[in-house]
Amino acid sequence: MGFSGVDAVVFGVADMQEAQRFCEDWGLHRVSVAPDRLVYATRDGGEVIVRPKDSPDLPPAIEAGNTVRQVIWGAEDEAALAESLGRLKEAGALVMGADGAPAAVDPNGLHHAFRVSRRRAVQVTPTPVNAPGNPGRIDRRSPVHDHADPIKLGHIVLFAADFAAMRDFYTRAMGFIVSDEYPGHGVFLRCKRRGEHHNVFVLNRPGKPGVNHVAFTLTDVHEVIGGGIAMAQKGWKTEIGPGRHPISSAYFWYFHNPLGPPLEYYADDDFCTEAWQAQEWTRKPELFAEWAIAGGIDGTTRRQVVAVDNSGRGHA
Numbered sequence: 375m376g377f378s379g380v381d382a383v384v385f386g387v388a389d390m391q392e393a394q395r396f397c398e399d400w401g402l403h404r405v406s407v408a409p410d411r412l413v414y415a416t417r418d419g420g421e422v423i424v425r426p427k428d429s430p431d432l433p434p435a436i437e438a439g440n441t442v443r444q445v446i447w448g449a450e451d452e453a454a455l456a457e458s459l460g461r462l463k464e465a466g467a468l469v470m471g472a473d474g475a476p477a478a479v480d481p482n483g484l485h486h487a488f489r490v491s492r493r494r495a496v497q498v499t500p501t502p503v504n505a506p507g508n509p510g511r512i513d514r515r516s517p518v519h520d521h522a523d524p525i526k527l528g529h530i531v532l533f534a535a536d537f538a539a540m541r542d543f544y545t546r547a548m549g550f551i552v553s554d555e556y557p558g559h560g561v562f563l564r565c566k567r568r569g570e571h572h573n574v575f576v577l578n579r580p581g582k583p584g585v586n587h588v589a590f591t592l593t594d595v596h597e598v599i600g601g602g603i604a605m606a607q608k609g610w611k612t613e614i615g616p617g618r619h620p621i622s623s624a625y626f627w628y629f630h631n632p633l634g635p636p637l638e639y640y641a642d643d644d645f646c647t648e649a650w651q652a653q654e655w656t657r658k659p660e661l662f663a664e665w666a667i668a669g670g671i672d673g674t675t676r677r678q679v680v681a682v683d684n685s686g687r688g689h690a
C-alpha cells in the first residue's frame with residue numbers, strides 16, 4: 375500500500391521552445407504541445423508537464439530560475455490512495471489544492487498532489503551479461519543504442535532547507551521507507567517496501583531549499599551510455615556522467631537542461647524488499663561515484679570532454 379511512485383512532475387520554465395526541444399531529444403513521447411503547456415510521457419505513461427514559469431495557476435517556486443513546481447504521486451488504486459491520504463491527514467500535512475483536490479506542501483514549500491496512478495507496467499528485458507562458465511547472452515551481440523527511451527520517472531532529489539523537518543515529512547507523513555542514510559546529511563527513501571532503492575533523496579542544505587535533480591529510469595547501462603552520447607551529439611551539456619553510484623548501484627549520466635535542475639538517465643539500481651538492510655554511511659566522494667566523468671563524453675570523438683567538477687552541487 376502507500377504511494378507507488380512519481381506519476382508526474384510539473385516544471386516552470388522561462389523558454390518553452392527550448393524546453394520542448396530538450397523533451398524531444400531526451401526521448402520523451404509527445405502527448406500535447408501548446409504555447410503554455412507541454413505534456414510529454416515516459417514509456418509507462420508518467421508525465422513531464424512544462425509550463426511558463428510565470429503561469430498564475432502554478433504553485434510557487436522554491437528557488438529562483440527554472441525548476442520543479444509540483445510533484446504528483448501515484449497510488450496503485452483507490453484504497454491505497456485513501457490510505458496514503460489518511461496518513462498525510464493524520465500527520466497534519468493534508469491541505470486543499472487550488473483545484474479542490476487533496477494536496478500537501480513539504481517543509482521546503484514544494485507542492486505535492488496525489489492521484490490513482492495513470493502509469494502502466496512496462497515489461498523490459500535488460501541485456502544479459504556473459505561471464506566464463508556462465509554465459510547469459512549466447513549467439514547475440516550486445517546492443518549499441520542511438521537514443522534513450524525513458525521508461526519512468528524514477529526519483530527526485532531535494533535540497534532540504536531544514537533536513538530534520540524534511541526527513542520527518544517524507545517518512546511520517548508520506549510513509550516512505552529509509553533505504554540508506556548519511557545521518558544528518560542525506561536520506562534515500564523509497565515509496566514501497568518492495569521497490570526500487572529510492573524515489574526521493576533528501577539532501578541537507580541548510581536554509582536553501584531546492585531541487586538537485588530529477589531522474590528517468592532506463593533499461594540497462596547500454597541505454598544510459600547510448601542515450602547520453604546521443605544527447606551530447608545534439609549539443610546538450612553533461613553535468614556529470616557517465617558514472618556509477620555505489621549507493622543504489624545505478625549507472626548514471628546527468629545533463630544540464632532548460633527544464634530546471636539537472637536531469638538524470640540511470641539504470642540498474644538496487645531493488646529492495648523487506649530483507650533490504652538500510653545502512654548508515656559517512657559522506658565522501660567515492661560514495662557519490664565509484665567512477666564518473668565530469669565533462670561527459672563527446673558525441674563525435676567518443677572520448678571524454680576534459681573537465682573538472684567544480685559544480686559545488688554536493689557530489690561529495
Ligand SMILES: [Fe+2]
Pocket residue numbers: 529531587589638640
Ligand atoms: Fe539520481
